[in-house]
Amino acid sequence: MIQKLIQKIQKTHAPIVVGLDPMLSYVPAHIQKRAFEEHGETLEGAAEAIWQYNKEIVDHVYDLIPAVKPQIAMYEQFGIPGLVAFKKTVDYCKSKDLVVIGDIKRGDIGSTSAAYAVGHLGKVKVGNNSFAGFDEDFVTVNPYLGTDGVKPFVDVCKEEKKGLFILVKTSNPSSGEFQDRLIDGRPLYELVGEQVAKWGEDCMGDDYSYIGAVVGATYPEQGKVLRKIMPKSFILVPGYGAQGGKGADLVHFFNEDGLGAIVNSSRGIIAAYKQEQYAKYGEEHFAEASRAAVEAMIADIGTALERAK
Numbered sequence: 001m002i003q004k005l006i007q008k009i010q011k012t013h014a015p016i017v018v019g020l021d022p023m024l025s026y027v028p029a030h031i032q033k034r035a036f037e038e039h040g041e042t043l044e045g046a047a048e049a050i051w052q053y054n055k056e057i058v059d060h061v062y063d064l065i066p067a068v069k070p071q072i073a074m075y076e077q078f079g080i081p082g083l084v085a086f087k088k089t090v091d092y093c094k095s096k097d098l099v100v101i102g103d104i105k106r107g108d109i110g111s112t113s114a115a116y117a118v119g120h121l122g123k124v125k126v127g128n129n130s131f132a133g134f135d136e137d138f139v140t141v142n143p144y145l146g147t148d149g150v151k152p153f154v155d156v157c158k159e160e161k162k163g164l165f166i167l168v169k170t171s172n173p174s175s176g177e178f179q180d181r182l183i184d185g186r187p188l189y190e191l192v193g194e195q196v197a198k199w200g201e202d203c204m205g206d207d208y209s210y211i212g213a214v215v216g217a218t219y220p221e222q223g224k225v226l227r228k229i230m231p232k233s234f235i236l237v238p239g240y241g242a243q244g245g246k247g248a249d250l251v252h253f254f255n256e257d258g259l260g261a262i263v264n265s266s267r268g269i270i271a272a273y274k275q276e277q278y279a280k281y282g283e284e285h286f287a288e289a290s291r292a293a294v295e296a297m298i299a300d301i302g303t304a305l306e307r308a309k
């Protein structure tokens, strides 16, 4: 799957991921109205609204981008109907040939991680049958339980030719509280980065490992160091747009081959119509605003990478 991701990045010239993090408050009134007329103001109604919203955005951007990242929390808040909307979104994006990164941030003791890995990347056995539950292509993993919490995900990736993005240095303001703590004089995130590189060593696609890392766009200096510590790991870089990250901050997340990073924006794309610069599209044409925001993001990152050459 890492090869597919790379091929799609090369084909689209867009090292970007559209984050599908649908909050009900972003869903235009006409879509909410239709969903509520059919299902009432219920969890089912909310789930139908976010699904229709996602679908329209995907229909408007899928040809420009290699991948999407649905964040499962945004669906889980609507309970079982929300999870059904998550699965519909995953399947729809795959039918559009997009690489799907399930942002699930799981990680637990070994046996529990194994169940998460089976549910999201692998297949669960039921008698003589086996079923792929959610069937994303990549998932995000929290490594802070250590190797036995990560290994079951790696094992399933090997079997299924899928991949991981493991949290190393997160984009949020408090990420330094623990991640920057010095251990033997070095920040914890560097040690985690080294371990991600090790976990990835025998999981190579061609040039890159399918065991990747997450490093926030909001920490460009740390990104530069981590790029060197994990030369063969693809880095998922969230924090562009709504959290303040800009193209110029991101050049050191990439390798000299122009690859090695994929930048996520969620609110900045899916709720673009709420921003002043895209207000002309209006609520009715929200998905066209998303397309314009994707084009602007591709141009911003492309220009920054060109300048850095």
Ligand SMILES: O=C(O)c1cc(=O)[nH]c(=O)n1[C@@H]1O[C@H](COP(=O)(O)O)[C@@H](O)[C@H]1O
Pocket: 019, 021, 071, 103, 105, 140, 169, 170, 171, 172, 214, 215, 216, 238, 239, 240, 241, 242, 243, 264, 265, 266, 267, 268
């Ligand atoms: O793993 C992630 O994707 C992630 C890691 C991180 O360090 N920071 C971060 O923002 N994310 C996710 O990336 C998305 C960012 O959303 P926006 O800030 O709206 O672009 C959310 O789904 C976050 O959960």
